[in-house]
Amino acid sequence: MSNEEIRNIILLSCNSLDDHDFEGFLNLCVKGFKYTIKVFSPELLKDMVWLEHDYEGLKVLFEELPDHLQRNEKISRQLSYPLVETSAKKIKVTTNFCVYKTDLDGKSSIFCIGNYIDNVCYINNKYFLKERVVHLETRDLGIGLHVPI
Amino acid sequence: MTSRDKKLWQEMPSLPDFNYVSGEVYTQPEIFKKEQDKIFSKTWHFVCHESELSKLYDYRVYDYTGKSIFSIRGEDGIVRSFFNVCSHRGAKLFSMPSGNAKRIKCFYHHWMYNSKGACTGIPRPSAYSDTEVKKEKMGLREIRTEVYLGMIFINLSDESENLHSYIGNALDDLSETMSMQPLEVFHYNKILIHSNWKAWQETNMDIYHEFMHVVLRKTQVNAMPMEDRKLSIFKNGHGGSGASLKASYTNYKGFANRKDEVGPLPGMSVSDFKFMNIFPSLTIIARGTAIRIDNVIPLTPHTAVIEMRGIGVMGESDEDRRARQKHHNQYWGPFGRNVPEDIIAAESCAESYRGSAGKYQIISRDEDGTGQDDIILRSFYSEWALHLGINPGSLKEIK
Structure with a gap:
């Protein structure tokens, strides 16, 4: 097992989403993949779930995207060095992110910050994403986003 | 002709009143100011759902018409709202968007208030002894608050019709x-x-x-x-x-x-x-x-x-x-x-x-x-x- 290969999975998953290579993203995930975006609300004093999908749900979401109205902004995910924690039961990877958006005039601004808690598994000599929980710090996302973070 | 020149573009549509709206209603500062004074200062405004104030002394803070306001469920179970402003020097009483506070203490000079908006404590009050500055007269500014279908509303006007009548x-x-x-x-x-x-x-x-x-x-x-x-x-x-x-x-x-x-x-x-x-x-x-x-x-x-x-x-x-x-x-x-x-x-x-x-x-x-x-x-x-x-x-x- 190589931590570098594990980190590469995280980087590749973000590059795939940045490039709208959704098939490429799903190829990095096992079929039982689960994806959740969680946000703590200081107004409600509790966690909220803003998006929750399994592998099939994400696949459908990606298929429907071309028909949706979206603003033409480029989304870029910048990552911290992923922290890999390996135990007998699982491989946990924690990565802080800052997501930028760049508009058609070339102006970049921060879209959101937060971290990924990824659960990675090792199958047939390859690493795959088993679960991703996104913890968002940013709660005002402007127009929002049709694509998972 | 399929397109319109400047004159045609600026002509008012040949439609009855209220069937078209000038773009200036979205942009003119004078209209915005009038809206603040004549609509938002006089109509009922939803502030939160009653589940957000489920326990006694739960409070929610929000901004409205440029003012910081809070709603709090009092010791008698009734929800009241006040400007989030200390009567003494104007400091904001609450800085968090929500919480629970049996006593409301201003961080600045420790003036105290209860959940009904009454001033309950002024440190070293003797310095005000010859003036009108007394606890009894230093309560918070209360704002009309009513509840409809679990939704809490406020109204900055003391004269407007009641909420039930307003919603009809x-x-x-x-x-x-x-x-x-x-x-x-x-x-x-x-x-x-x-x-x-x-x-x-x-x-x-x-x-x-x-x-x-x-x-x-x-x-x-x-x-x-x-x-x-x-x-x-x-x-x-x-x-x-x-x-x-x-x-x-x-x-x-x-x-x-x-x-x-x-x-x-x-x-x-x-x-x-x-x-x-x-x-x-x-x-x-x-x-x-x-x-x-x-x-x-x-x-x-x-x-x-x-x-x-x-x-x-x-x-x-x-x-x-x-x-x-x-x-x-x-x-x-x-x-x-x-x-x-x-x-x-x-x-x-x-x-x-x-x-x-x-x-x-x-x-x-x-x-x-x-x-x-x-x-x-x-x-x-x-x-x-x-x-x-x-x-x-x-x-x-x-x-």
């Missing part, structure tokens, strides 16, 4: 859905939009814009005959559809399983869809299994904050809550299918009017109060005109 019958068709079971807020987010507040509110009243959303094109436009839809307007500028519209969720691939995932809210089937706008800035949308309450708060002529709440059933199972959250998020969450598209529309129109490229907007669709009639928009602007004394199309004073 507008929420009758949502009454069963919002009162038969205790409800609670499971989703809250705020969004700063670069648009006049009315351009946002129009997205909640303009049912013709269904065509913009692929979800609505697939699930809603053909779900029932257009002529069977019934749009309603009420006194004080409220309007929507309380008689259920229908949505065929199976027509959108990602929503196909909705009917199997969680039961409907009282008084609705999973495929029912009701919405009601309460003038000026509140919208309640119930989609079979979940409710959205949104509230737009003007900041400047060109910016506003939208507050979004998702509402579910209090005490429901984790499985039901998860499904209800999912249904809410599918349409209305920041990663949902519809709300991001609505914001794009509001900001796009605002940009046109800001630069005066957009001159008039047309709200003259007439389908006898069915289908995609603009009747709700016309009712809104008729009410707006009553408050401001200005015709929204010609911008002339109304005598």
Whole structure:
């Protein structure tokens, strides 16, 4: 097992989403993949779930995207060095992110910050994403986003 | 001729009053100021759901008309609201958006207040002994607060009609859905939009814009005959559809399983869809299994904050809550299918009017109060005109 290969999975998953290579993203995930975006609300004093999908749900979401109205902004995910924690039961990877958006005039601004808690598994000599929980710090996302973070 | 020159472009549309709106109602600072004084300082404003103040001394802080305000459930169970301002030197009493406080202590000089707004303590008061500065006279500024269907409203005016009278019958068709079971807020987010507040509110009243959303094109436009839809307007500028519209969720691939995932809210089937706008800035949308309450708060002529709440059933199972959250998020969450598209529309129109490229907007669709009639928009602007004394199309004073 190589931590570098594990980190590469995280980087590749973000590059795939940045490039709208959704098939490429799903190829990095096992079929039982689960994806959740969680946000703590200081107004409600509790966690909220803003998006929750399994592998099939994400696949459908990606298929429907071309028909949706979206603003033409480029989304870029910048990552911290992923922290890999390996135990007998699982491989946990924690990565802080800052997501930028760049508009058609070339102006970049921060879209959101937060971290990924990824659960990675090792199958047939390859690493795959088993679960991703996104913890968002940013709660005002402007127009929002049709694509998972 | 198919295009229009400058003169033609600037001509007022040959339409009856309230069938078109000048782009300047979205941009003029004088109109914005009048709206603040004549609408937002005198009409009822939704501030939070009662589940956000479920325990004694729970409080919620929010901004409205540039003022920081808090609502608190007092020791007698009654919700009251006050300016979030210490009577002494004006420091804000609460800095967090919510919490629980049996005693309210100003951080600056430790003046104390109770949940009824009375001043209960002034450190070293003897220095004020020869003046009017006494606890009995230093209470907080209270704001009228009333509750309707679990929704807490405030009114900055002490003279306006009471909340029940103001709402009238507008929420009758949502009454069963919002009162038969205790409800609670499971989703809250705020969004700063670069648009006049009315351009946002129009997205909640303009049912013709269904065509913009692929979800609505697939699930809603053909779900029932257009002529069977019934749009309603009420006194004080409220309007929507309380008689259920229908949505065929199976027509959108990602929503196909909705009917199997969680039961409907009282008084609705999973495929029912009701919405009601309460003038000026509140919208309640119930989609079979979940409710959205949104509230737009003007900041400047060109910016506003939208507050979004998702509402579910209090005490429901984790499985039901998860499904209800999912249904809410599918349409209305920041990663949902519809709300991001609505914001794009509001900001796009605002940009046109800001630069005066957009001159008039047309709200003259007439389908006898069915289908995609603009009747709700016309009712809104008729009410707006009553408050401001200005015709929204010609911008002339109304005598």
